[in-house]
Amino acid sequence: VGNYLNTFFVSSYQKVGTFRVANGRKQGGNVASYFCLPDGQVLHVLAGPVDAATMLQEARWVVETWKLALLEKKEDPLQLLALFAKAHADRLRQEHGLTLSEAHQLRSASTVDLTTLLAQSANRKLSRQGRVHLLLARTSPLKIEQIYRLVFEKILGETISTSPVVVAQTHIP
Amino acid sequence: MAILGLIIAIALAAATRNLTRQTAPGEERIAALVGQLNRPEEPVPSSPAQYPITQSCLARETHGTNINFLSTPKEAARKARNNNKLTFLLHISGNFEDTDFT
Numbered sequence: 001v002g003n004y005l006n007t008f009f010v011s012s013y014q015k016v017g018t019f020r021v022a023n024g025r026k027q028g029g030n031v032a033s034y035f036c037l038p039d040g041q042v043l044h045v046l047a048g049p050v051d052a053a054t055m056l057q058e059a060r061w062v063v064e065t066w067k068l069a070l071l072e073k074k075e076d077p078l079q080l081l082a083l084f085a086k087a088h089a090d091r092l093r094q095e096h097g098l099t100l101s102e103a104h105q106l107r108s109a110s111t112v113d114l115t116t117l118l119a120q121s122a123n124r125k126l127s128r129q130g131r132v133h134l135l136l137a138r139t140s141p142l143k144i145e146q147i148y149r150l151v152f153e154k155i156l157g158e159t160i161s162t163s164p165v166v167v168a169q170t171h172i173p
Numbered sequence: 174m175a176i177l178g179l180i181i182a183i184a185l186a187a188a189t190r191n192l193t194r195q196t197a198p199g200e201e202r203i204a205a206l207v208g209q210l211n212r213p214e215e216p217v218p219s220s221p222a223q224y225p226i227t228q229s230c231l232a233r234e235t236h237g238t239n240i241n242f243l244s245t246p247k248e249a250a251r252k253a254r255n256n257n258k259l260t261f262l263l264h265i266s267g268n269f270e271d272t273d274f275t
Contacts, residue, residue, distance in 0.1 A: 001239065001240075002235075002238055002239020002240045003239065005240050005261055006239075006240060006241050008258055008259060009253070009258055009259050009260060009261035010243060010249040010250075010252045010253040010256065010258050010259075010260050010261070011240050011241060011242050011243065011249060011260070011261040011262070011263075012242055012243045012244070012245060012246045012248065012249035012260070012261075012262055012263075013236075013242055013262065013263040013264075013265060013269045014246055014262065014263070014264055014265070015265060015266070015267065015268060015269065016264045016265070016266070017264075017265070017266035017267075018266055018267060019266045019267055029265075029266035029267055030265075030266055031263060031264065031265045031266070032263070032264040032265075033261065033262070033263055033264075034260075034261070034262040034263075034264065035259060035260075035261055036259065036260045036261075036262060037259060037260070038250045038251075038253040038254035038258075038259070038260055039250070039254075040250065040260075043259065059261070062259065063259070066259065144262065148264055151264075152264060158266060164268075165267050165268060
């Protein structure tokens with residue numbers, strides 16, 4: 001996994017939430033993995049922890065879809081992201097059984113629009129990854145700053161926080 | 174009886190070694206990074222002094238994985254643009270620099 005990511009990606013990390021340690025046990029906490037263009041346009045997201053094999057599979061899907069877009073000369077970001085939106089719609093249909101109509105592509109969607117999209121009754125039944133595919137299929141282009149709060153709070157159920165990790169000391173009487 | 178105990182101990186040690194050798198070095202941290210962050214049962218050290226937090230700002234760190242991490246997304250974006258690569262960004266709870274706080 002490491003070699004593959006180092007070959008095709010430049011990686012970084014950011015603390016967006018926190019968790020609590022009480023009696024030596026972690027409470028809360030999560031992770032979201034973003035695959036993006038250098039300008040922050042989101043190509044794919046893994047919401048929550050996955051094993052190494054899944055990480056490799058999803059990274060390969062991003063890279064192969066990206067290479068396909070370049071093969072088709074879709075180097076313009078809007079064309080490239082439209083191809084990714086279609087790819088997400090295909091996965092949403094194949095893996096999660098939800099077919100989207102192409103007429104409902106959202107452009108310049110606000111956080112409210114995206115939250116409303118996730119809250120629709122048919123979409124609430126989707127798994128975390130299904131909701132990721134829904135967002136990225138319906139909304140293009142989408143930058144990481146537009147989506148990270150939604151992913152962390154509405155899909156993962158965590159809270160964005162700048163607080164440090166809290167270690168509650170065990171009180172021994 | 175003592176010999177039987179010794180044989181069992183050797184067999185258990187060998188089995189444990191085989192299990193731990195199935196994963197390449199560094200892969201455990203990747204699996205921990207992407208697959209075990211939300212485990213409520215995971216114990217953490219009782220004393221922060223035992224595992225001091227290292228807020229390293231070196232240009233490139235692996236943080237116990239096989240992945241090279243740059244310290245900021247902006248730096249990663251600049252390097253990705255220059256090298257015609259994509260970016261891989263982790264949004265996490267806690268301090269990624271410290272394995273006990275992620």
